[in-house]
Amino acid sequence: MKKITATDTLTLSIPERIQLVEDIWDTIATEAQSIELTEDEKRIIDERLEAYHRNPDLGSPWENVYKRILSRQ
Secondary structure, eight states: OOOOHHHHHTTHHHHHHHHHHHHHHHHHHTTTOOOOOHHHHHHEEEHHHHHHOOOOOOOOHHHHHHHHHHHHH
């Protein structure tokens, strides 16, 4: 298989780049169970999940977060 660089991908059309990303993601997803979280990562996830369960209304819906991000540009 010929190796390509990130610069090479810029010559692809947007649909081709989207397909490439999907293909790459599929190869990652099939091996996801082999990825081990560190103890620190597990602790952070547990802390955030616990904080969510204590107050599920504290966060913001994705739509609001997205609008805030766009408004900063």
